[in-house]
Amino acid sequence: MTGRLIVAEFPASEARVVFDLDKGYLSFLDRRRLATVDYTPELRLALGPEPLGDLSWLPEALKGSRRPIKLWLLDQKNIAGIGNIYAAEILFTAGIDPRRPANSLSPEEIQRLQSAIGEVLEKAIAHRGTTFSDYRDPSGNPGGFQDLLRVYRRAGEACPRCGAVIDRIEMGGRGTYFCPRCQR
Ligand SMILES: [Zn+2]
Incomplete structure (x- = not known):
């Protein structure tokens, strides 16, 4: 519900999670530390x-x-x-x-x-x-x-x-x- 996703050439320094993309990085910032990040290979089936x-x-x-x-x-x-x-x-x-x-x-x-x-x-x-x-x-x-x-x-x-x-x-x-x- 809060937090930020940033796409940039480098990972953001205060990022909690960084995804290495084909071009650059997707950084997830969450100053308030309220977010969770779930990873599931079956995501497509659940949506x-x-x-x-x-x-x-x-x-x-x-x-x-x-x-x-x-x-x-x-x-x-x-x-x-x-x-x-x-x-x-x-x-x-x-x-x-x-x-x-x-x-x-x-x-x-x-x-x-x-x-x-x-x-x-x-x-x-x-x-x-x-x-x-x-x-x-x-x-x-x-x-x-x-x-x-x-x-x-x-x-x-x-x-x-x-x-x-x-x-x-x-x-x-x-x-x-x-x-x-x-x-x-
Ligand atoms: Zn009306």
């Missing part, structure tokens, strides 16, 4: 498919689950790489209530969800991630996506789409932000 790229498998996968769609998206075994912030923004973009059971989504809503996943993640990558405390991208720059967040951490503010007040609830122990009017 679901990449969210950027072909999502034609999505309708079939959602059919098999009654879990709320937000928790389904956060489960890395279903789809890899969607965190709490992006799940909120994806469901807002798609106009889907985070509490809806995954298998209750209509084909049209799944279509909107597929587009929203691509749209939100590509925008986040283009703005180099989201910075709240000490996150830096691998070149050491703070992320710029937090200014573009439309519901995450905006409880009490007006929905940028319909003007209703953005709500915050807990789901799976995580803050969940959504518009109660235009996310159905």
